[in-house]
Amino acid sequence: MPIIGDLSGKVVERLSQYRQLLLKYRYTSGPHINSSDLSRLTGATQESVRRDLMLIGCQSSNIRKGYQVQDMIDSINAVLDPYDKCRMALVGDNDAFTETLLYEYENELIRLVAIFDFEALGNGIKRGDLNRFHFGKINEGIKNLKVNLVILNVPGAFTRQTADIIVQSGVRGIVNMSPVKLDIPGVYIENINIITSIEKATFFMKWRQYV
Amino acid sequence: MPIIGDLSGKVVERLSQYRQLLLKYRYTSGPHINSSDLSRLTGATQESVRRDLMLIGCQSSNIRKGYQVQDMIDSINAVLDPYDKCRMALVGDNDAFTETLLYEYENELIRLVAIFDFEALGNGIKRGDLNRFHFGKINEGIKNLKVNLVILNVPGAFTRQTADIIVQSGVRGIVNMSPVKLDIPGVYIENINIITSIEKATFFMKWRQYV
DNA sequence: ATTCTATTGTTTATTTATTAACAGGTAAAC
DNA sequence: GTTTACCTGTTAATAAATAAACAATAGAAT
Incomplete structure (x- = not known):
């Protein structure tokens, strides 16, 4: 084996x-x-x-x-889930993913515990188990809630600086949804580039139609 | 060549x-x-x-x-953009992507022209060039606006039936963001599975930390 | 003008992933 | 009990992607 x-x-x-x-x-x-x-x-x-x-x-x-x-x-x-639980946060809100992660995702070893976004006002508005913080509380929130995986969903201009804060707070895994590639030593990063996916789809769609 | x-x-x-x-x-x-x-x-x-x-x-x-x-x-x-323009729609809203596609994406040959979601009430509420429709108007909206690429972002339970409507309306390219794999003959589909990305990230993150 | 450095274009090798093929064996059918 | 059909486990072959290596040469430095 x-x-x-x-x-x-x-x-x-x-x-x-x-x-x-x-x-x-x-x-x-x-x-x-x-x-x-x-x-x-x-x-x-x-x-x-x-x-x-x-x-x-x-x-x-x-x-x-x-x-x-x-x-x-x-x-x-x-x-896939060999060790302890994974505590996950969304940085930058994304309603569709939130719904998926809260209501469709059955893996109890990976749990969404926090959302950080621009709109949250307080220091941790709860909705069930889920805490909602303002961006300014990323560092504090990640540390307090022991977050170790982040789904990053911010405009490209903020991607790098936000990722740095997240990593400084101790996170070692990022699913990066923004169209700016991240590469940080010692951190596992899964880049998902929606623009690339769109351009790939248009390219192959066109070739199927026209050729 | x-x-x-x-x-x-x-x-x-x-x-x-x-x-x-x-x-x-x-x-x-x-x-x-x-x-x-x-x-x-x-x-x-x-x-x-x-x-x-x-x-x-x-x-x-x-x-x-x-x-x-x-x-x-x-x-x-x-x-990548050899033929005519590509007209794109979001089915199921996703604020983060909408922002990216409207304000960060510079490709003028691929344009976001419509959003279909649960919350839109009217028959096409405009915001600049962008039309916003209720889900019930997918068929009509796609045909009228000549949409040929869709980014699909609905709960897994609705993925297949929504995709069918979209394809019936004439779309031949889908970027499927929901965690239910689509495979429709004659349609190019780019599946992006956020759950898979999360599980992959946790797996490799753990192996980096522990091994 | 001459030397030197940096960068391309291209070849070759290696690794990885996909596809094909089939022997072996178990449960079902009769 | 015997036969048959089907599914696995495994091996072999093919294809694709990645990585390494290097000759050729344009342009910069002197």
């Missing part, structure tokens, strides 16, 4: 997607699912599904029925 | 990122930029930068100064 830390980014992405799907279908589908169905539902190939599950040591396969759904979820959990 | 339609997704992504950077730095930096600087600023390797520019036939290189910035932008424009 490979060392888990050696898993590539692609494998981790697929594992995350398998799990999202399995969690959604857990109660409506049967107790088993085969690599062919999982392939169709996630977009990965059958071979990738089987290889990924082998890699993480998912043992419950039944050569005729496929894999046991709950065991597969447990196996992925063991890889 | 290769056929432009053969460019891989990765190359297109990098071209988009080079251009974003060049547009930002156009006025503050000098008239030339070399592959080393562009590499550092975008995260691609020097070799990738040079190979990509060769691929698209960027001719203005100067063996001592680097590439001419404006010529590089023109070359990328010719590849």
Whole structure:
């Protein structure tokens, strides 16, 4: 069995997607699912599904029925959420993501605990478990709530300086949604560039239509 | 020179990122930029930068100064925006993206023309060039405004049915921000899964910290 | 004018990821 | 009990992406 830390980014992405799907279908589908169905539902190939599950040591396969759904979820959990809980904050509000993270995301080991934005006035307006702070309280809020992952969603002009504050407060993981690439030594940064995605979509859409 | 339609997704992504950077730095930096600087600023390797520019036939290189910035932008424009304008809509609001697309995005060939969400009451409340409609008007609005690209940003439970309406209205390109994978024949779909990005970030962040 | 440095264009090698292929074996059907 | 069909695990082949390396040369320095 490979060392888990050696898993590539692609494998981790697929594992995350398998799990999202399995969690959604857990109660409506049967107790088993085969690599062919999982392939169709996630977009990965059958071979990738089987290889990924082998890699993480998912043992419950039944050569005729496929894999046991709950065991597969447990196996992925063991890889993706191996240590303590992850406490997450949104910096720069984004209603759509907030809804997703609060109401659709079933992973209890990764929890949204704070939102920092321009509009919040006080020092921590609560809504359930979720604290809402003004931008000025980022440092304080991150430290007090022990935030270790941030989803950064501010205008490009503020990206770098905001990221610096966040990192100074102790965060070591950032999902950067703004179209300014971040690269900070010692911090894992996942850059999501919406502009790139738009331009990619227009490019390939056009080639499909015209060629 | 290769056929432009053969460019891989990765190359297109990098071209988009080079251009974003060049547009930002156009006025503050000098008239030339070399592959080393562009590499550092975008995260691609020097070799990738040079190979990509060769691929698209960027001719203005100067063996001592680097590439001419404006010529590089023109070359990328010719590849990424080869045909008519692209008219874009947001389905499901997302303030952060709206701001980015309206005020930070310099590409005049891709224009945000409509927002569809739950809160809009009328049949097209304008804000500058931008029309805002209620969800119920998706079909009508897309057709009237000749929208051909949509950024889809609705709760997972509505993703598929909303996408179907959008496609029925004639759209052939979707940037899907919801965590439910879309796959519609004849439609180019760029799936951006925020949950996957979060889980990937937590995974690699943890491995950096603990191993 | 000459030397030297920096940068490109291109080749080659390496790594990574995807795709194909198939032997083996288990559960189901009869 | 025997046969059959199907699904996994694994290996091999292909393709794609990344990284390394370097000759050629334009322009700067002197």
